[in-house]
Amino acid sequence: xxxxxxSPRHEVTEMGQEVTLRCKPISGxxxxxxxxxxxxxGLELLIYFNNNVPIDDSGMPEDRFSAKMxxxxxxxxKIQPSEPRDSAxxxxxxxxxxxKVTDTQYFGPGTRLTVL
Amino acid sequence: xxNVEQSPQSLHVQEGDSTNFTxxxxxxxxxxxxxxxxxxxxxxEALFVMTLNGDEKKKxxxxxxxxxxEGYSYLYIKGSQPEDSATYLCAPKRTGTASKLTFGTxxxxxxxx
Numbered sequence: 001x002x003x004x005x006x007s008p009r010h011e012v013t014e015m016g017q018e019v020t021l022r023c024k025p026i027s028g029x030x031x032x033x034x035x036x037x038x039x040x041x042g043l044e045l046l047i048y049f050n051n052n053v054p055i056d057d058s059g060m061p062e063d064r065f066s067a068k069m070x071x072x073x074x075x076x077x078k079i080q081p082s083e084p085r086d087s088a089x090x091x092x093x094x095x096x097x098x099x100k101v102t103d104t105q106y107f108g109p110g111t112r113l114t115v116l
Numbered sequence: 117x118x119n120v121e122q123s124p125q126s127l128h129v130q131e132g133d134s135t136n137f138t139x140x141x142x143x144x145x146x147x148x149x150x151x152x153x154x155x156x157x158x159x160x161e162a163l164f165v166m167t168l169n170g171d172e173k174k175k176x177x178x179x180x181x182x183x184x185x186e187g188y189s190y191l192y193i194k195g196s197q198p199e200d201s202a203t204y205l206c207a208p209k210r211t212g213t214a215s216k217l218t219f220g221t222x223x224x225x226x227x228x229x
Contacts, residue, residue, distance in 0.1 A: 033216075042219060042220070043160070043205065044219070045217070045218070056216060091159065091160075102165045102167065104150060104162035104165055105162070105217070106162075107159035107161070108159060109158075110159060
């Protein structure tokens, strides 16, 4: 398996622009997670899905952020409008059966976002 | 918000040294503790998942112990090698099917020759 795939790997945009980050989880995994990594806050969970349904989006910073999972093999994280403070590395992770206590998450390579 | 603390924040040791780090977390509603290893410019990779009080896991030169009653876990590396240089993250999971991992800020280990 190719692992979790994220695109783009790097994104540089200007303040006010819309940004869309994409993730393809490992085939057969039914849980998907979006994380943001910053120097100040470390690795923080933004939202996660079970069977394509959002379960917990309490980590989404504000209304400018939205996430969708239209099917089991694709998810997007959108920021509109983007701001310089959104600059971070965004990771997507997937898990086979998240309700199973010993299951682990597999992380993608991340998207480094820079908002000028 | 779950308070997860890791110490030390960073550590610099020489090749061959043994070292250990601490992860502290609330003991209430404990479900599992995950350890991840995160190399620079790569993605976090799972090391261990621990569930039972007194649990001990081992993978090569790396081992971990768990105390769920007092809410801490230790990660040990025996005979550190340069390839062990990474940030080590712990993440407890609480009870409930919608529970999630809350990552600590990690211990950054650098092993030099």
